[in-house]
Structure formats: structure tokens, C-alpha cells
Amino acid sequence: MSHMLPFTDPRSAEGRNPKTMVSGRGCHVTDTEGNEYLDAVAGLWCASLGFSNERLVEAASKQLSTLPYYHSFLGRTAAVTDALARKLTEKLPVGMTKIFFGSSGSEAVDTAVKLTHFYQNARGKPEKKRVVARQGAYHGSGALSAGLTGLDYCHIGFDLPGAMVLRTGRPHYFGDAEPGESETAFSRRRARELDALIVEAGPESVAAFIGEPVMGSGGVVPPPDGYWEAVQEVLARHDVLLIADEVITGFGRTGSWFASQRYGLRPAMLTMAKQMTGAYFPMSALALESNVAEVIEKHAHELGTLGHGFTYGGHPVGAAVALEAVRIYEEMDLPNHVADRSNALNAALAPIKANPRVGNVRVIGLMAGVELVDGRDPATKLARRVADEAERRGVLFRVIGPILGISPPYVVSDAEVELIGRTLVESLDAAVRAE
Numbered sequence: 506m507s508h509m510l511p512f513t514d515p516r517s518a519e520g521r522n523p524k525t526m527v528s529g530r531g532c533h534v535t536d537t538e539g540n541e542y543l544d545a546v547a548g549l550w551c552a553s554l555g556f557s558n559e560r561l562v563e564a565a566s567k568q569l570s571t572l573p574y575y576h577s578f579l580g581r582t583a584a585v586t587d588a589l590a591r592k593l594t595e596k597l598p599v600g601m602t603k604i605f606f607g608s609s610g611s612e613a614v615d616t617a618v619k620l621t622h623f624y625q626n627a628r629g630k631p632e633k634k635r636v637v638a639r640q641g642a643y644h645g646s647g648a649l650s651a652g653l654t655g656l657d658y659c660h661i662g663f664d665l666p667g668a669m670v671l672r673t674g675r676p677h678y679f680g681d682a683e684p685g686e687s688e689t690a691f692s693r694r695r696a697r698e699l700d701a702l703i704v705e706a707g708p709e710s711v712a713a714f715i716g717e718p719v720m721g722s723g724g725v726v727p728p729p730d731g732y733w734e735a736v737q738e739v740l741a742r743h744d745v746l747l748i749a750d751e752v753i754t755g756f757g758r759t760g761s762w763f764a765s766q767r768y769g770l771r772p773a774m775l776t777m778a779k780q781m782t783g784a785y786f787p788m789s790a791l792a793l794e795s796n797v798a799e800v801i802e803k804h805a806h807e808l809g810t811l812g813h814g815f816t817y818g819g820h821p822v823g824a825a826v827a828l829e830a831v832r833i834y835e836e837m838d839l840p841n842h843v844a845d846r847s848n849a850l851n852a853a854l855a856p857i858k859a860n861p862r863v864g865n866v867r868v869i870g871l872m873a874g875v876e877l878v879d880g881r882d883p884a885t886k887l888a889r890r891v892a893d894e895a896e897r898r899g900v901l902f903r904v905i906g907p908i909l910g911i912s913p914p915y916v917v918s919d920a921e922v923e924l925i926g927r928t929l930v931e932s933l934d935a936a937v938r939a940e
């Protein structure tokens with residue numbers, strides 16, 4: 506095979522012979538063998554409007570025939586990109602007034618780190634540079650963003666520049682709480698550990714904390730009660746910026762436009778991508794809080810330019826698609842729509858809880874995790890088997906260690922949600938029988 510596949514063992518059966526998709530319709534995709542699958546993860550948590558939305562196709566096509574490309578460098582930009590930046594500020598948490606565009610989530614995270622450093626230099630704090638990131642976090646595959654990612658398999662063998670990163674514990678109550686520890690007590694413990702980490706490193710050396718409001722690729726981990734309040738209190742005390750990585754959670758995945766709104770986060774910077782264009786075009790953005798943006802712009806002015814940017818950042822076709830996606834989200838009354846689909850998903854996943862191998866089911870908007878138990882290794886093997894059984898039955902899940910990840914397109918129907926729940930029950934039964 507000439508194609509080198511990300512996050513795949515190139516010498517495994519699936520590496521040599523990957524499942525290869527050729528078309529999509531609604532929440533379904535079809536492979537080269539003609540097998541059709543209900544994609545219960547919307548690709549990589551991103552195809553929020555399914556695989557055949559005519560309006561997004563039309564928006565892209567219209568833009569392609571009007572202005573297929575323009576950049577935003579050197580005092581130029583495209584009207585549609587400018588319009589998107591304005592529109593985003595209406596939806597973002599109050600006070601986030603500036604948008605810097607990229608093409609991928611990793612670029613948005615790299616931009617956040619670089620602008621954090623630029624900001625601290627501008628404030629005359631050149632020693633304040635380290636970034637706290639959590640175990641289990643996924644922030645991307647660029648050198649900086651992979652360094653922040655807290656998953657071993659993204660680090661081993663790559664010699665990433667890691668000195669800048671401080672690592673703190675993940676907010677996984679089900680996995681990491683002590684026996685008898687309440688959610689609030691667990692959150693407070695995590696906040697105390699964060700405080701100790703910053704104090705030990707020296708607050709004058711710590712610039713920012715990055716976190717996904719709800720962890721995605723680390724296992725669909727929602728914040729336990731009181732977590733973000735406690736963490737933000739520590740960050741404020743030490744003058745540490747909060748970067749909310751909303752690459753998955755932005756644009757309704759957890760039920761609010763941005764999860765920062767749902768969980769009361771007050772980020773200095775916020776990354777977004779994925780559902781921004783329903784994944785029909787690679788596009789990302791970093792939003793900046795107005796005071797932080799002001800300091801950065803003033804410093805860039807003193808230096809004569811903001812020396813950072815990507816050729817395809819703010820691509821007009823992506824901007825046109827994103828504007829149309831936002832229009833569709835507005836028309837579908839996004840928060841209420843996701844709440845309704847979330848209730849349906851919750852109901853469909855209820856029967857799986859009866860299986861003794863299921864330890865925890867968590868549904869947050871249209872993100873869900875079903876965590877299997879009885880030892881990490883056996884549960885991880887079992888989860889892999891469940892996903893294989895489900896694939897044979899025509900439904901695609903994501904395996905994250907012992908957790909099955911679910912994040913269907915927002916346009917998932919009642920019948921499809923029921924099929925997801927039913928297939929999971931049948932696949933788990935079959936996988937347990939085969940153990």
C-alpha cells in the first residue's frame with residue numbers, strides 16, 4: 506500500500522487492508538465491498554450533519570466557483586472569511602472577540618501555545634512559558650500539540666519537545682476516584698494536585714493550562730461536579746491562562762454552542778474545528794478573549810507584524826461551508842435539538858447497563874462512552890471484540906482502551922439511535938460468549 510495510515514499498525518491486517526469507504530448517505534457510509542455502516546462516531550467525532558448534506562455541498566460549490574482561494578496574510582483576506590469571524594463571535598462565550606484561522610485542530614492548538622508565549626513576552630514575563638496539560642488529553646499531532654497530548658502512544662519514539670509541558674491528572678471520576686470519594690471531593694483533589702504542581706514549578710514559569718471541557722479521545726470523560734470551578738480558581742490565583750480545547754465539543758457536541766458555556770469556563774483562548782464545517786472542509790480557529798487579544802495585537806504592532814499564519818488558514822471554501830453549517834445549526838435550534846437526541850441516545854443505551862461487564866455509561870449531549878470492566882487488559886480486549894462484532898452487524902464504534910466511544914451525527918434518527926443501542930447489547934453478548 507502506498508498510503509501510510511495515521512494511528513494504524515502498518516503491518517496488521519487492517520493496516521494492510523484498511524476498510525475503504527467510497528460513499529456516504531445520511532449517517533451511513535459504504536465501503537468498496539458494498540457494505541453499508543451506520544457510523545456511530547460521525548467519522549472522528551466530526552461529521553455532525555451526516556455524509557450527504559446538500560446545503561453544505563452547495564455552499565462549497567458556490568464558493569469554489571466565486572473565489573476558490575484567498576489567504577489572510579499581509580493585510581488581505583476574503584469577505585466570506587471575515588463574515589465567518591464576525592458570526593463566530595456571536596456564538597462564542599461573551600468577551601471572545603478575535604478569531605485566528607487554521608485548517609486543523611492541531612494548528613489551532615499550536616497557535617494557542619505560540620500566542621500564549623507571545624502574550625507572556627508582551628507582558629514582560631518571558632520566563633512564564635510552561636503549559637499544564639492532563640493525562641489522557643488529546644490535543645493533536647503537531648510537535649507542540651502532540652507534546653501536550655497525554656497519551657503515551659503519541660509520544661513514544663518521536664522525541665517531542667516536552668520540557669515546556671507540565672502533566673497533571675485526568676478528571677476521570679469513574680476510573681481514578683478513591684473508594685468512597687465523592688465527585689466534588691475528587692474534583693477538589695485534582696485542583697489541589699494542580700495547585701501543588703504549579704507551586705512546585707514556580708507560578709512565574711507557568712503560562713497556561715489546556716483542557717478539553719469534556720475529554721474525547723481520552724475516553725469521553727466529562728468533568729466531575731465542581732471540577733472546572735475548582736481548577737479555574739487555582740489558575741486565577743497563579744495568573745495562568747485557560748485554553749479550552751473545543752475541537753470536538755465546539756458547535757453543539759455537548760448540547761451548548763460551546764461546552765465552555767455549559768460548564769462555566771472562562772477561557773482566554775478557545776480552539777474549534779470538526780463540527781465547524783461538519784467536517785466537509787478542513788478548517789479550525791482559535792478564539793481569543795478581548796484583553797488577551799489586545800495585548801497580542803499591541804505587541805505585534807510594536808514588532809511590525811504578527812509573524813504567524815497558515816497558507817490555507819481561513820480558506821474561503823471552508824468559511825462558506827462553516828457559515829452554512831452555523832445557519833443550519835441555528836435553524837435546527839442546536840441546543841434543544843442536541844438535548845432531544847441526547848435523551849434518545851440515553852434511552853437507547855439504558856439496556857446495556859444490565860450487562861455486568863459494563864462499569865459506567867456516560868452520555869453528554871451527543872458524546873457517549875460505555876466503559877467495560879474486569880481488569881484493564883481483558884476489558885480492552887473485550888471492547889475491541891465488541892467493536893468487531895458491531896462492525897459485522899453494520900455499526901461503527903470507536904474503541905478507546907476499555908471504552909466504546911459514540912458520537913453520532915446530529916441528524917441521527919430515533920430508529921438509528923435504537924439500532925446503536927441494540928447493536929451494542931448484541932455485540933457485547935456475542936463478544937462475552939466468545940471470550
Ligand code: PLP
Nearest residue numbers: 609610611643644645750752753
Ligand atoms: N484537540 C482535540 C480535543 C481533538 O480531539 C483533536 C482531534 O481529534 C485535535 C485537537 C487535533 O485536531 P486535528 O486532528 O484536526 O489536527
